[in-house]
Amino acid sequence: xxxxxxxxxxxxxxxxxxxxxxxxxxxxxxxxxxxxxxxxxxxxxxxxxxxxxxxxxxxxxxxxxxxxxxxxxxxxxxxxxxxxxxxxxxxxxxxxxxxxxxxxxxxxxxxxxxxxxxxxxxxxxxxxxxxxxxxxxxxxxxxxxxxxxxxxxxxxxxxxxxxxxxxxxxxxxxxxxxxxxxxxxxxxxxxxxxxxxxxxxxxxxxxxxxxxxxxxxxxxxxxxxxxxxxxxxxxxxxxxxxxxxxxxxxxxxxxxxxxxxxxxxxxxxxxxxxxxxxxxxxxxxxxxxxxxxxxxxxxxxxxxxxxxxxxxxxxxxxxxxxxxxxxxxxxxxxxxxxxxxxxxxxxxxxxxxxxxxxxxxxxxxxxxxxxxxxxxxxxxxxxxxxxxxxxxxxxxxxxxxxxxxxxxxxxxxxxxxxxxxxxxxxxxxxxxxxxxxxxxxxxxxxxxxxxxx
Amino acid sequence: xxxxxxxxxxxxxxxxxxxxxxxxxxxxxxxxxxxxxxxxxxxxxxxxxxxxxxxxxxxxxxxxxxxxxxxxxxxxxxxxxxxxxxxxxxxxxxxxxxxxxxxxxxxxxxxxxxxxxxxxxxxxxxxxxxxxxxxxxxxxxxxxxxxxxxxxxxxxxxxxxxxxxxxxxxxxxxxxxxxxxxxxxxxxxxxxxxxxxxxxxxxxxxxxxxxxxxxxxxxxxxxxxxxxxxxxxxxxxxxxxxxxxxxxxxxxxxxxxxxxxxxxxxxxxxxxxxxxxxxxxxxxxxxxxxxxxxxxxxxxxxxxxxxxxxxxxxxxxxxxxxxxxxxxxxxxxxxxxxxxxxxxxxxxxxxxxxxxxxxxxxxxxxxxxxxxxxxxxxxxxxxxxxxxxxxxxxxxxxxxxxxxxxxxxxxxxxxxxxxxxxxxxxxxxxxxxxxxxxxxxxxxxxxxxxxxxxxxxx
Numbered sequence: 001x002x003x004x005x006x007x008x009x010x011x012x013x014x015x016x017x018x019x020x021x022x023x024x025x026x027x028x029x030x031x032x033x034x035x036x037x038x039x040x041x042x043x044x045x046x047x048x049x050x051x052x053x054x055x056x057x058x059x060x061x062x063x064x065x066x067x068x069x070x071x072x073x074x075x076x077x078x079x080x081x082x083x084x085x086x087x088x089x090x091x092x093x094x095x096x097x098x099x100x101x102x103x104x105x106x107x108x109x110x111x112x113x114x115x116x117x118x119x120x121x122x123x124x125x126x127x128x129x130x131x132x133x134x135x136x137x138x139x140x141x142x143x144x145x146x147x148x149x150x151x152x153x154x155x156x157x158x159x160x161x162x163x164x165x166x167x168x169x170x171x172x173x174x175x176x177x178x179x180x181x182x183x184x185x186x187x188x189x190x191x192x193x194x195x196x197x198x199x200x201x202x203x204x205x206x207x208x209x210x211x212x213x214x215x216x217x218x219x220x221x222x223x224x225x226x227x228x229x230x231x232x233x234x235x236x237x238x239x240x241x242x243x244x245x246x247x248x249x250x251x252x253x254x255x256x257x258x259x260x261x262x263x264x265x266x267x268x269x270x271x272x273x274x275x276x277x278x279x280x281x282x283x284x285x286x287x288x289x290x291x292x293x294x295x296x297x298x299x300x301x302x303x304x305x306x307x308x309x310x311x312x313x314x315x316x317x318x319x320x321x322x323x324x325x326x327x328x329x330x331x332x333x334x335x336x337x338x339x340x341x342x343x344x345x346x347x348x349x350x351x352x353x354x355x356x357x358x359x360x361x362x363x364x365x366x367x368x369x370x371x372x373x374x375x376x377x378x379x380x381x382x383x384x385x386x387x388x389x390x391x392x393x394x395x396x397x398x399x400x401x402x403x404x405x406x407x408x409x410x411x412x413x414x415x416x417x418x419x420x421x422x423x424x425x426x427x428x429x430x431x432x433x434x435x436x437x438x439x440x441x442x443x444x445x446x447x448x449x450x451x452x453x
Numbered sequence: 454x455x456x457x458x459x460x461x462x463x464x465x466x467x468x469x470x471x472x473x474x475x476x477x478x479x480x481x482x483x484x485x486x487x488x489x490x491x492x493x494x495x496x497x498x499x500x501x502x503x504x505x506x507x508x509x510x511x512x513x514x515x516x517x518x519x520x521x522x523x524x525x526x527x528x529x530x531x532x533x534x535x536x537x538x539x540x541x542x543x544x545x546x547x548x549x550x551x552x553x554x555x556x557x558x559x560x561x562x563x564x565x566x567x568x569x570x571x572x573x574x575x576x577x578x579x580x581x582x583x584x585x586x587x588x589x590x591x592x593x594x595x596x597x598x599x600x601x602x603x604x605x606x607x608x609x610x611x612x613x614x615x616x617x618x619x620x621x622x623x624x625x626x627x628x629x630x631x632x633x634x635x636x637x638x639x640x641x642x643x644x645x646x647x648x649x650x651x652x653x654x655x656x657x658x659x660x661x662x663x664x665x666x667x668x669x670x671x672x673x674x675x676x677x678x679x680x681x682x683x684x685x686x687x688x689x690x691x692x693x694x695x696x697x698x699x700x701x702x703x704x705x706x707x708x709x710x711x712x713x714x715x716x717x718x719x720x721x722x723x724x725x726x727x728x729x730x731x732x733x734x735x736x737x738x739x740x741x742x743x744x745x746x747x748x749x750x751x752x753x754x755x756x757x758x759x760x761x762x763x764x765x766x767x768x769x770x771x772x773x774x775x776x777x778x779x780x781x782x783x784x785x786x787x788x789x790x791x792x793x794x795x796x797x798x799x800x801x802x803x804x805x806x807x808x809x810x811x812x813x814x815x816x817x818x819x820x821x822x823x824x825x826x827x828x829x830x831x832x833x834x835x836x837x838x839x840x841x842x843x844x845x846x847x848x849x850x851x852x853x854x855x856x857x858x859x860x861x862x863x864x865x866x867x868x869x870x871x872x873x874x875x876x877x878x879x880x881x882x883x884x885x886x887x888x889x890x891x892x893x894x895x896x897x898x899x900x901x902x903x904x905x906x907x908x909x910x911x
Contacts, residue, residue, distance in 0.1 A: 018526075058607075
């Protein structure tokens with residue numbers, strides 16, 4: 001297999017390995033392109049805790065200043081806070097310097113438009129066109145603006161959360177909480193948030209030094225330290241974030257990871273119980289969401305994987321709640337973006353209002369079994385494989401080809417097969433009311449794909 | 454004929470030299486270019502510690518961010534001194550035992566410009582050989598590219614003034630200056646020395662009357678110390694009863710002065726004045742460039758000190774100063790360097806030595822100037838696109854071929870009663886004509902002769 005390029009330029013931004021493909025010059029040029037795209041106004045610049053962040057940030061400033069923009073330096077910040085600040089101030093855009101869950105040697109730029117949303121496909125393409133044409137709106141000395149430092153990245157975010165949540169109800173319970181922020185942006189701000197909610201807080205993996213102590217994805221297999229800590233501390237609940245503090249997974253009072261899919265499920269149930277309306281999730285998200293929504297007579301709209309896709313559909317359908325099954329809760333009343341803080345707040349509020357434990361909350365949810373598996377497959381072959389599979393399995397159930405292949409069977413089981421954008425694998429997500437069915441479907445398709453790849 | 458519309462079509466106002474890179478913001482001085490140069494420099498100093506400082510220009514943060522990103526990517530740890538006069542940046546390089554420094558300032562150029570000035574570990578500007586090496590690395594694009602865990606760190610430092618002024622006060626006769634209780638006007642042109650001149654005067658016991666002393670980067674006049682920019686200062690000398698007035702460049706490297714009677718003195722005489730005083734403190738070789746007033750020759754001869762002339766340009770003159778073990782160096786643009794203090798052009802040192810002279814000799818500055826032999830000097834600059842420079846210099850050389858010209862740097866011709874020097878500027882797209890003579894008319898005639906040849910070519 002040919003070596004994959006360590007530079008990824010696409011609609012979600014630009015990502016590369018520092019010291020190889022992600023050079024300061026490349027970053028600066030992209031920042032000039034972005035500044036040219038949004039115009040000469042205030043641009044929020046925030047970053048995650050990666051060690052390369054300072055270097056990349058300076059390169060971003062250089063590019064923005066050169067085209068007459070006014071950088072607002074918020075330093076290390078959760079990604080949702082950057083988006084919300086952009087939306088709620090006079091900023092006309094933002095650049096988030098973060099490579100999410102990629103390994104430490106990477107870094108990346110993610111571009112945000114005026115409304116505090118990541119650029120959609122069309123906007124991102126326009127930005128790329130500007131970049132490729134190298135026609136930037138460089139300004140002369142007298143049009144330069146200064147860099148402004150903003151020492152409170154979470155100001156607008158927390159103000160919105162504290163307005164939305166029933167703070168008094170949560171405070172009254174004085175929950176004991178353990179959190180694991182993966183040495184990422186949540187390290188500084190999560191304890192602050194939880195303390196305002198009256199919680200007793202214990203943190204692990206909470207040094208904001210960019211050295212990831214575990215795989216940043218808050219999946220059950222990655223958060224055993226948190227599970228142990230919750231047990232040891234006899235805490236009411238454990239929260240695991242990814243390094244950007246946009247995704248959230250929950251650990252119950254017995255130290256069991258409940259599964260990252262349930263974060264969105266719990267949030268959907270809470271929001272619909274207050275306000276009915278459409279729900280938007282992606283094609284791989286648990287069908288528990290559909291069952292909950294059905295109880296409230298609300299429609300569920302499914303989209304292609306990707307926060308931007310979910311956000312667009314949320315706006316188009318006037319959704320009241322949305323998200324992605326990987327732990328990304330999106331509450332439009334705060335902002336249509338993945339936000340671990342709104343997730344934490346909602347879960348704590350559920351516990352407070354219902355006077356139940358986490359495991360009791362989970363027991364109330366519809367029960368489905370989900371299996372996730374990756375099958376190695378080179379990119380070139382992966383896409384043709386989808387076509388072969390579709391042809392072979394047409395007629396078995398409902399087919400959805402918007403993002404890979406999803407087959408929904410009459411008994412409610414489903415499988416979603418999709419090539420990864422980031423690795424040479426095909427991702428299988430299967431769910432069924434019947435555990436054996438979930439495993440059987442997974443194994444059968446995995447073998448089939450392996451034979452084709 | 455001096456100014457020219459610098460926005461003509463096809464004009465590339467970018468000056469790359471051993472001293473660094475200088476250009477017009479928004480046109481030739483782009484962030485990527487700056488980052489590339491910073492990467493070249495970071496590679497050259499082998500990922501060592503680098504001190505970075507800037508003047509007050511509005512584009513300064515952009516240039517600094519570009520440079521810092523480049524330096525960090527090569528593994529250099531950066532100490533950011535924020536807004537800081539260039540001589541103090543140079544001082545800090547040695548204080549911190551850094552591998553080098555970058556001064557972000559276009560000195561005497563107007564506000565449209567900015568520049569990177571490279572400083573080596575000795576705290577002086579790169580000499581021509583060091584500069585060549587950096588340029589070679591720049592052209593090769595072969596920069597050190599460190600991985601995520603080997604990048605440089607960024608630190609801030611803003612408590613450096615006491616250390617610098619302690620050293621300066623050790624070097625000067627502060628007691629004498631303090632006792633004299635001078636009233637001093639200083640115009641830092643809203644550049645890097647704004648606010649710092651207050652500390653300078655306080656340490657020397659002078660009363661400061663500041664003009665243009667806000668670090669805004671909005672230059673009320675060109676930041677070039679010379680009589681035409683000294684009118685503001687001159688107009689208040691008598692009303693406030695000042696003993697002297699000083700003009701500084703935006704990086705605090707150059708100085709020109711205004712006397713106690715309000716006379717604006719050519720920047721040509723800053724160095725001769727300081728030289729006149731300093732050779733009384735310490736004798737030794739003197740270095741100047743090929744375009745400086747004969748007054749310097751006269752003073753050096755009077756004190757029996759050898760005078761060595763270098764090519765015009767900071768990197769040349771400082772290099773020769775160190776190579777010849779000179780005690781002092783200076784240029785006709787108002788710069789002075791005393792290696793015993795530090796091998797850098799330093800306006801604070803220049804001002805301090807002048808005040809020391811006034812204090813010890815108990816004479817007014819106007820009187821002290823009268824002790825110097827003075828000539829008539831005419832300085833002109835003619836706009837010349839880079840591609841025509843060669844032709845122009847050729848023609849000029851041809852014109853003076855029978856008069857034994859010195860061709861080290863452009864064309865210099867010496868006569869009994871004066872000299873003329875025609876050369877291409879390294880900081881602007883100009884041909885400089887400098888003519889000096891005992892007699893004004895002769896200087897004018899010679900200047901005009903050169904200018905007519907140049908105009909013919911252009």
